Amino acid sequence: MAILLLGLSAQAADFQLLNVSYDPTRELYQEVNAAFAQYWKGKTGDNVTVQQSHGGSGKQARAVIDGLEADVVTLALAYDIDAISEKAGFLPKDWQGRLPNQSAPYTSTVVFLVRKENPKSIHDWNDLVKPGVSVITANPKTSGGARWNYLAAWGYALKKFGNDETKARLFMAQLYKNVPVLDSGARGSTITFVERGIGDVLITWENEAILAIKERGKDKFEIVAPSISILAEPPVALIDKVVDKKKTRTVAQAYLQYLYSEEGQEIAAKHYYRPRLAKVTAKYADRFPKIKLFTINELFGGWSKAQKNHFSDGGLFDQIYGHK
Amino acid sequence: MITESAPVRRILMTLAFGFVGLFLIVPLVTVFGGALQGGFPLFIKNIRDPYTRAAILLTLQTAAVVVPLNLLFGVTAAWAIAKFDFFGKRTLMTLIDLPFTVSPIVSGLIFVLLFGAQGIFGPWLMRHDIKIIFAVPGIILATIFITFPYVARELIPLMQAQGNDQEEAALTLGSGGWRTFFLVTLPNIRWGLVYGVILLNARAMGEFGAVSVVSGHIRGLTNTIPLHVEILYNEYNLVGAFSVASILAFLAIATLVTKMLIKWKTRQEMILEEAS
Amino acid sequence: MKLLLKQKSVLPGFGPALGFTLFYLTIIVLIPISMLFLKTATLGWSSFWETVSSPRVIASFGLSFGTSFTAALINVIFGLIVAWVLVRYRFPGKKIIDMLxxxxxxxxxxxxxxxxxTAFSERGLLGSLLGSIGIKTAFTPLGIIIALTFIGLPFVVRAVQPVLEDLDKEMEEAAVCLGARRWQTFVHVILPILFPALMSGFAMAFARALGEYGSVVFIAGNIPMKSEITPLLIITKLEQYDYAGATAIAxxxxxxxFACLFIINRLQWWSHHRQEA
Structure with a gap:
């Protein structure tokens, strides 16, 4: 009885979580964190502050491997969270099955951002390889986000040439021949296109494209949805080793689950990520054009395979630049 | 006085001005121009943002630890190298220059390899719950490494040029070692010392590459001013980025003005000494 | 050891001063840098060779060394001119330039x-100007050279300035009396004296430029085999969680x-002694 009373009269606990995320999610998580703190306070009476850290997806994963004490990670691709599991063992190998939808609470896709009125009339991937079209995208070797861009183009090429890999490679070589600047990060390439006025088309995530238009004016840019693209699934995960040490498992788990809740999905949709929940999807349907989407598992057999074939040293991406 | 012919002088002056203008004035104007693009009130608002303030505080803290430590090292090393002859002196001097030749990213990386969770001391540090990397100590260590040679490099040639005569005289007259240092050596090198400290401080506050590797980028906790500039830039907040950057540029200029005052004062004293 | 640490001075404090210097140097510089070699050693010789001799790495070495060398050379030439103007001429605003x-x-x-x-991109102040005469700077090797020149600018000026200030005018006057032309005086009398300082400034600017990442990556363009600097490749390796590969390139x-610095140190020493002889 005394213990029970003690438990009841205990003061509201203070929790601090660290969410280590990739670059373009700052605005999204700022809002999620505030909403979650309120939700958690109402539910348990405890205070929770979520601190944010942002950077390139791979760099962030490396920081967690090297000891940055993240309770949760919300990165651009599953490969980076796999690496945390593999290199440091901070979370189990099967982490992706612990949450619904392969642990990706929201998705996006890869679209084109072009200059107003689409002067080079770019409508689909094959317009990008035309001579005289200047394409901006980030370096897939250093930017996780740009790896999705690359795979989207590759997927289009595979479908177009009936899975003929030689032709697909040629297509990719032509595409990247049109790229004058490969920024090291995805946001960097957006700035190159938007602020510096370089290039005719920017290959980027849908949320990034909408944000750019919102930030820099509707009168300057347009979004073009290609005929087919990739379903970008940025995953989230709990870092077991850290939450056990900091005793924050319950709240961290609730934080991730909150992303799947209706409120969480609303916030994601507001920040131009495609929600998973049917109800929210319907509500924001006009925001997201219908594009035929393929997943990385369907076409590339998952991230570790894609990474090895395409982005490792001497892989297909390097070959594009090695043998012109 | 011998000098060049007027046309040659004019050409040389034009070249010098052009070079300085292109490489120094243009970047500086870009920074301040960018900062004031949205007007002065926005500039003030950007600077008073709580995250910016946290970044400024962290940068000042870092400098407050790094500067005294490297100052102490610089003076000691200069004393040993300039005042004595010993075998391996040249090698020692080259080793002191070593941090200059290491790429900043690599400077950060080596500390990760040492203290990171997968590093040599990582598991031990984790067990004892000591945080070095992705916390303030890591930022300080990386900054110490980057700014390591500045004071020593400044002092060694100066002390070598001055020679040992004055100190030896003081010792012969019965002054103790410490007394000799404070009353004879220090006054002789003080302006060189201040010059070294100023550069050391500027570099410590401005370091980006190495700190970026070991910081962890936690907003409000481990972001220094240069890292915060990058974040703002990445957030489409270009005016904000240039505003915060202009704090650093301003700091740089303040540092350089101080240095100029010091030079001026030194000259003034020299003239006085010569007069007396 | 006694022989190695012989001291020729009556001043006190040699032992503690050298001791502390070595201690601090070891803790702050030598131990951390040894990590680089330790990590690289885990690769083994053949994979080390494979890593550092791959075409992309070789291309980046070419680019990094080439642009750093060019930038350092530009700094030697213009640094000398700037230092000369700052020391020898009087003009308004001299102090401000000196400060900058x-x-x-x-x-x-x-x-x-x-x-x-911002300044050199096509929309920038200088970029548009240069663009109109057909020179592209940002996102080309030229842009890299510009950034590296900026980074290394103070080294040469600050190395040459004090030497010029101390330069004995009598030698120049003597040369003139002997009928030498101005440029002959410069080449045969002044330049040899400035040579060590120029070399030292060049070495520092070059070494600094070689490792520079922060400023270059914005302006470089980062196209493999064309405008990809070596530090960027180190980052690329890290991105694949290949720490050993990264340290190998590093x-x-x-x-x-280090070799460059060492050779230049020697060269300086040699030219110094030749003058004294």
């Missing part, structure tokens, strides 16, 4: 990179720039 020379030391490299890219760079 150290700006690249003080301005954080990322800020410098953003500012230079080790090659470190040894190369």
């Amino acid at each position: 020379i150290d700006l690249p030391f003080a301005l954080p490299t990322a800020v410098a990179g953003i500012a230079l890219t 080790t090659v760079m470190l040894i190369a720039s």
